[in-house]
Amino acid sequence: MAIRDRKVHKNRGQRTGGWGGAQKHRGAGHRGGRGMAGTSNHKWCGISKFMPDYFLSIGFKRPRCIVKQVNTLNLGVLDEEIKNLCEMGIANEENGRFSINLTELGYNKLLGSGKVTNSIAVTIDSYSKSAKQKIEDAGGEIVVASEEFDAATAEEFTGEGELNEGSGKFE
Template sequence: MIRKTRKIRKLRGSRSIGGGCTKKRRGAGHRGGRGKAGGHKHMWTWVVKFDPDRYGKHGFKRPQKTINRFRTVNLDYLDDNAEKLVERELAQKEGDTIIIDVTQLGYDKVLGKGKLSRSLTIKAPHFSASAARKIEDNGGEAINL
Protein backbone atom coordinates (compact mmCIF):
# COMPACT_ATOMS: atom_id res chain seq x y z
CA MET A 1 0.00 0.00 0.00
CA ILE A 2 1.28 3.42 -0.95
CA ARG A 3 1.26 6.04 1.78
CA LYS A 4 1.30 9.74 1.15
CA THR A 5 3.53 10.39 4.17
CA ARG A 6 5.91 8.04 5.95
CA LYS A 7 5.52 7.33 9.66
CA ILE A 8 8.92 8.86 10.43
CA ARG A 9 7.61 12.24 9.32
CA LYS A 10 5.00 12.08 12.10
CA LEU A 11 7.54 10.97 14.70
CA ARG A 12 10.17 13.61 13.96
CA GLY A 13 9.09 16.08 16.62
CA SER A 14 8.99 13.53 19.44
CA ARG A 15 11.90 12.85 21.77
CA SER A 16 12.25 9.10 21.33
CA ILE A 17 10.89 8.67 17.76
CA GLY A 18 8.92 5.53 18.58
CA GLY A 19 11.69 3.81 20.48
CA GLY A 20 10.05 3.92 23.88
CA CYS A 21 12.31 5.17 26.65
CA THR A 22 15.14 7.36 25.32
CA LYS A 23 17.79 5.08 26.80
CA LYS A 24 16.56 2.01 24.99
CA ARG A 25 17.85 2.57 21.45
CA ARG A 26 21.04 4.33 22.44
CA GLY A 27 23.78 2.00 21.11
CA ALA A 28 24.65 -1.48 19.97
CA GLY A 29 24.04 -2.74 23.52
CA HIS A 30 20.36 -2.55 22.79
CA ARG A 31 20.78 -5.36 20.22
CA GLY A 32 23.35 -7.28 22.25
CA GLY A 33 26.43 -6.15 20.36
CA ARG A 34 27.29 -5.55 16.76
CA GLY A 35 27.13 -8.29 14.16
CA LYS A 36 27.83 -11.79 15.43
CA ALA A 37 29.03 -10.70 18.86
CA GLY A 38 27.99 -12.83 21.81
CA GLY A 39 27.61 -16.06 19.86
CA HIS A 40 29.38 -17.99 22.62
CA LYS A 41 27.62 -16.11 25.42
CA HIS A 42 24.27 -14.36 25.46
CA MET A 43 23.28 -15.25 21.88
CA TRP A 44 24.08 -18.95 22.35
CA THR A 45 20.44 -20.05 22.07
CA TRP A 46 20.24 -18.38 18.65
CA VAL A 47 23.39 -20.24 17.55
CA VAL A 48 21.99 -23.57 18.75
CA LYS A 49 18.72 -23.02 16.97
CA PHE A 50 19.71 -21.40 13.68
CA ASP A 51 23.43 -22.02 13.10
CA PRO A 52 24.56 -25.15 14.98
CA ASP A 53 27.61 -25.72 12.74
CA ARG A 54 29.11 -22.29 13.39
CA TYR A 55 31.81 -23.46 15.81
CA GLY A 56 34.18 -26.41 15.78
CA LYS A 57 36.11 -28.28 13.15
CA HIS A 58 34.37 -29.76 10.13
CA GLY A 59 35.60 -32.24 7.58
CA PHE A 60 39.02 -33.66 6.90
CA LYS A 61 41.98 -32.15 5.17
CA ARG A 62 44.35 -34.61 3.54
CA PRO A 63 47.99 -34.29 4.55
CA GLN A 64 50.04 -32.90 1.71
CA LYS A 65 52.74 -35.00 0.13
CA THR A 66 56.29 -33.96 0.87
CA ILE A 67 57.86 -32.44 -2.21
CA ASN A 68 61.43 -33.53 -1.67
CA ARG A 69 62.12 -36.98 -0.26
CA PHE A 70 65.90 -36.70 -0.54
CA ARG A 71 68.51 -34.35 0.85
CA THR A 72 70.07 -33.18 -2.38
CA VAL A 73 73.39 -31.69 -3.47
CA ASN A 74 74.32 -30.17 -6.84
CA LEU A 75 77.32 -31.04 -9.00
CA ASP A 76 78.62 -27.46 -9.01
CA TYR A 77 78.86 -27.51 -5.20
CA LEU A 78 80.86 -30.75 -5.27
CA ASP A 79 83.09 -29.42 -8.07
CA ASP A 80 83.78 -26.10 -6.30
CA ASN A 81 84.45 -27.67 -2.89
CA ALA A 82 86.26 -30.87 -3.91
CA GLU A 83 89.69 -29.64 -2.73
CA LYS A 84 88.27 -28.38 0.56
CA LEU A 85 86.59 -31.73 1.15
CA VAL A 86 89.93 -33.50 0.61
CA GLU A 87 91.60 -31.16 3.13
CA ARG A 88 88.88 -31.88 5.69
CA GLU A 89 89.23 -35.62 4.95
CA LEU A 90 85.63 -35.92 3.77
CA ALA A 91 86.88 -37.04 0.32
CA GLN A 92 89.90 -39.00 -0.96
CA LYS A 93 92.24 -38.14 -3.82
CA GLU A 94 93.59 -40.91 -6.04
CA GLY A 95 95.73 -39.59 -8.90
CA ASP A 96 93.73 -36.99 -10.80
CA THR A 97 90.33 -38.11 -9.60
CA ILE A 98 88.71 -37.17 -6.32
CA ILE A 99 86.39 -39.72 -4.69
CA ILE A 100 83.46 -38.16 -2.83
CA ASP A 101 80.93 -40.14 -0.79
CA VAL A 102 77.96 -37.79 -0.41
CA THR A 103 76.45 -39.84 2.43
CA GLN A 104 79.36 -38.71 4.61
CA LEU A 105 78.34 -35.11 3.81
CA GLY A 106 74.72 -35.85 4.80
CA TYR A 107 73.18 -36.02 1.32
CA ASP A 108 71.13 -38.71 -0.43
CA LYS A 109 70.93 -37.59 -4.04
CA VAL A 110 73.17 -35.79 -6.54
CA LEU A 111 71.51 -33.33 -8.95
CA GLY A 112 73.00 -32.08 -12.20
CA LYS A 113 73.12 -28.30 -11.75
CA GLY A 114 76.31 -26.63 -12.97
CA LYS A 115 79.36 -27.78 -14.91
CA LEU A 116 82.22 -30.05 -13.89
CA SER A 117 85.80 -28.88 -14.41
CA ARG A 118 87.49 -32.12 -13.23
CA SER A 119 86.85 -35.83 -13.19
CA LEU A 120 85.09 -36.85 -10.02
CA THR A 121 84.11 -40.26 -8.71
CA ILE A 122 80.93 -39.72 -6.74
CA LYS A 123 79.25 -42.33 -4.56
CA ALA A 124 75.59 -41.73 -3.73
CA PRO A 125 72.36 -43.67 -3.19
CA HIS A 126 70.62 -41.74 -6.01
CA PHE A 127 71.61 -39.70 -9.06
CA SER A 128 69.50 -37.62 -11.39
CA ALA A 129 69.86 -38.57 -15.06
CA SER A 130 71.60 -35.30 -15.95
CA ALA A 131 74.05 -35.64 -13.04
CA ALA A 132 75.09 -39.16 -14.02
CA ARG A 133 75.50 -38.09 -17.66
CA LYS A 134 77.64 -35.06 -16.78
CA ILE A 135 79.87 -37.07 -14.45
CA GLU A 136 80.51 -39.77 -17.06
CA ASP A 137 80.98 -37.26 -19.93
CA ASN A 138 83.72 -35.59 -17.89
CA GLY A 139 85.63 -38.84 -17.33
CA GLY A 140 84.33 -39.52 -13.84
CA GLU A 141 82.23 -42.28 -12.35
CA ALA A 142 78.79 -42.29 -10.71
CA ILE A 143 78.60 -45.17 -8.23
CA ASN A 144 75.23 -46.12 -6.73
CA LEU A 145 75.39 -47.25 -3.12
Protein backbone atom coordinates in the same frame (compact mmCIF):
# COMPACT_ATOMS: atom_id res chain seq x y z
CA MET B 1 31.39 36.66 18.55
CA ALA B 2 30.54 32.96 18.88
CA ILE B 3 31.91 31.09 21.85
CA ARG B 4 33.71 27.84 21.05
CA ASP B 5 34.08 25.23 23.78
CA ARG B 6 37.30 23.31 24.22
CA LYS B 7 37.44 19.71 22.96
CA VAL B 8 37.16 18.28 26.44
CA HIS B 9 33.69 19.82 26.72
CA LYS B 10 32.52 18.16 23.51
CA ASN B 11 29.42 15.92 23.87
CA ARG B 12 28.85 16.91 27.50
CA GLY B 13 25.19 16.74 28.38
CA GLN B 14 24.41 14.24 25.62
CA ARG B 15 24.56 11.19 27.97
CA THR B 16 25.84 8.70 25.36
CA GLY B 17 28.68 10.72 23.84
CA GLY B 18 27.75 10.04 20.24
CA TRP B 19 27.60 6.24 20.54
CA GLY B 20 23.87 5.93 19.93
CA GLY B 21 21.87 4.07 22.55
CA ALA B 22 23.06 3.85 26.13
CA GLN B 23 24.00 0.17 25.91
CA LYS B 24 25.79 0.19 22.53
CA HIS B 25 29.19 1.30 23.83
CA ARG B 26 29.34 -1.03 26.83
CA GLY B 27 31.00 -4.43 26.52
CA ALA B 28 30.82 -6.38 23.28
CA GLY B 29 27.18 -7.42 23.34
CA HIS B 30 26.08 -5.02 20.63
CA ARG B 31 28.48 -6.57 18.09
CA GLY B 32 27.82 -10.18 19.09
CA GLY B 33 31.06 -10.85 20.92
CA ARG B 34 34.66 -9.78 20.55
CA GLY B 35 36.62 -10.51 17.39
CA MET B 36 35.84 -13.80 15.70
CA ALA B 37 33.56 -15.01 18.50
CA GLY B 38 30.43 -16.69 17.16
CA THR B 39 31.75 -17.32 13.67
CA SER B 40 30.57 -20.91 13.80
CA ASN B 41 27.16 -19.93 15.19
CA HIS B 42 25.35 -16.61 14.93
CA LYS B 43 27.95 -14.89 12.71
CA TRP B 44 28.02 -17.75 10.21
CA CYS B 45 26.25 -15.77 7.45
CA GLY B 46 29.02 -13.18 7.41
CA ILE B 47 31.75 -15.81 7.44
CA SER B 48 30.21 -17.80 4.60
CA LYS B 49 29.76 -14.64 2.53
CA PHE B 50 32.93 -12.63 3.16
CA MET B 51 35.43 -15.30 4.29
CA PRO B 52 34.46 -18.51 2.46
CA ASP B 53 37.91 -20.12 2.93
CA TYR B 54 38.09 -19.58 6.71
CA PHE B 55 36.96 -23.05 7.79
CA LEU B 56 37.79 -24.76 4.49
CA SER B 57 40.32 -27.58 4.32
CA ILE B 58 41.36 -28.68 0.85
CA GLY B 59 42.88 -32.02 -0.03
CA PHE B 60 44.68 -34.26 2.41
CA LYS B 61 48.11 -34.88 3.86
CA ARG B 62 49.91 -37.96 2.67
CA PRO B 63 50.93 -40.41 5.40
CA ARG B 64 54.48 -39.81 6.59
CA CYS B 65 55.35 -43.48 6.12
CA ILE B 66 54.68 -43.10 2.37
CA VAL B 67 56.38 -39.75 1.74
CA LYS B 68 60.05 -40.17 0.88
CA GLN B 69 62.45 -37.47 1.97
CA VAL B 70 64.86 -36.96 -0.92
CA ASN B 71 67.93 -34.84 -0.19
CA THR B 72 69.44 -33.81 -3.50
CA LEU B 73 72.71 -32.19 -4.51
CA ASN B 74 73.58 -30.53 -7.79
CA LEU B 75 76.82 -31.31 -9.59
CA GLY B 76 77.77 -27.65 -9.95
CA VAL B 77 77.69 -27.14 -6.19
CA LEU B 78 79.67 -30.33 -5.61
CA ASP B 79 82.31 -29.30 -8.16
CA GLU B 80 82.70 -25.84 -6.60
CA GLU B 81 83.02 -27.17 -3.06
CA ILE B 82 85.08 -30.34 -3.65
CA LYS B 83 88.43 -28.71 -2.79
CA ASN B 84 87.03 -27.23 0.42
CA LEU B 85 85.62 -30.63 1.32
CA CYS B 86 89.08 -32.17 0.82
CA GLU B 87 90.59 -29.59 3.18
CA MET B 88 87.94 -30.43 5.79
CA GLY B 89 88.65 -34.15 5.41
CA ILE B 90 85.25 -35.08 4.01
CA ALA B 91 86.55 -35.92 0.51
CA ASN B 92 89.82 -37.47 -0.67
CA GLU B 93 92.13 -36.64 -3.58
CA GLU B 94 94.35 -39.25 -5.22
CA ASN B 95 96.26 -38.64 -8.47
CA GLY B 96 94.12 -35.63 -9.41
CA ARG B 97 90.86 -37.51 -8.84
CA PHE B 98 88.50 -36.64 -6.01
CA SER B 99 86.37 -39.22 -4.23
CA ILE B 100 83.47 -38.52 -1.90
CA ASN B 101 80.71 -40.53 -0.24
CA LEU B 102 77.55 -38.41 -0.37
CA THR B 103 75.37 -40.95 1.43
CA GLU B 104 77.42 -40.43 4.60
CA LEU B 105 76.68 -36.70 4.30
CA GLY B 106 72.93 -37.36 4.14
CA TYR B 107 72.30 -36.97 0.40
CA ASN B 108 70.44 -39.63 -1.54
CA LYS B 109 70.29 -38.24 -5.08
CA LEU B 110 72.77 -36.46 -7.34
CA LEU B 111 71.34 -34.06 -9.92
CA GLY B 112 73.07 -32.86 -13.07
CA SER B 113 72.70 -29.08 -12.86
CA GLY B 114 75.97 -27.18 -13.26
CA LYS B 115 79.38 -27.75 -14.83
CA VAL B 116 81.93 -30.38 -13.83
CA THR B 117 85.60 -29.42 -14.21
CA ASN B 118 87.15 -31.99 -11.84
CA SER B 119 87.33 -35.75 -12.06
CA ILE B 120 85.14 -36.98 -9.21
CA ALA B 121 84.25 -40.47 -7.98
CA VAL B 122 80.91 -40.19 -6.18
CA THR B 123 79.22 -42.77 -3.95
CA ILE B 124 75.47 -42.20 -3.74
CA ASP B 125 72.16 -44.09 -3.77
CA SER B 126 70.61 -42.59 -6.91
CA TYR B 127 71.46 -40.10 -9.63
CA SER B 128 70.06 -38.49 -12.75
CA LYS B 129 71.07 -39.39 -16.30
CA SER B 130 72.61 -35.97 -16.89
CA ALA B 131 74.65 -36.24 -13.67
CA LYS B 132 76.05 -39.61 -14.73
CA GLN B 133 76.90 -38.35 -18.21
CA LYS B 134 78.63 -35.18 -16.97
CA ILE B 135 80.70 -37.05 -14.38
CA GLU B 136 81.78 -39.69 -16.91
CA ASP B 137 82.64 -36.98 -19.46
CA ALA B 138 84.91 -35.34 -16.86
CA GLY B 139 86.65 -38.66 -16.18
CA GLY B 140 84.86 -39.60 -12.98
CA GLU B 141 82.50 -42.36 -11.96
CA ILE B 142 79.38 -42.97 -9.89
CA VAL B 143 79.31 -45.83 -7.41
CA VAL B 144 75.89 -46.93 -6.14
CA ALA B 145 76.05 -47.08 -2.34
CA SER B 146 73.29 -49.49 -1.33
CA GLU B 147 72.95 -53.09 -2.38
CA GLU B 148 69.25 -52.52 -2.92
CA PHE B 149 70.11 -49.98 -5.63
CA ASP B 150 71.58 -52.19 -8.30
CA ALA B 151 72.21 -50.90 -11.81
CA ALA B 152 68.67 -51.53 -13.05
CA THR B 153 67.10 -49.85 -10.05
CA ALA B 154 69.46 -46.90 -10.32
CA GLU B 155 68.51 -46.43 -13.96
CA GLU B 156 64.86 -46.63 -12.96
CA PHE B 157 65.33 -43.83 -10.42
CA THR B 158 67.27 -41.66 -12.86
CA GLY B 159 64.23 -41.09 -15.06
CA GLU B 160 62.15 -37.96 -14.95
CA GLY B 161 59.88 -38.52 -12.00
CA GLU B 162 58.80 -37.04 -8.71
CA LEU B 163 62.25 -37.54 -7.19
CA ASN B 164 63.89 -34.82 -9.33
CA GLU B 165 63.35 -32.03 -6.82
CA GLY B 166 65.28 -30.41 -4.02
CA SER B 167 67.50 -27.49 -3.16
CA GLY B 168 70.77 -28.99 -4.38
CA LYS B 169 72.92 -26.98 -1.95
CA PHE B 170 75.26 -27.83 0.87
CA GLU B 171 73.80 -26.91 4.24
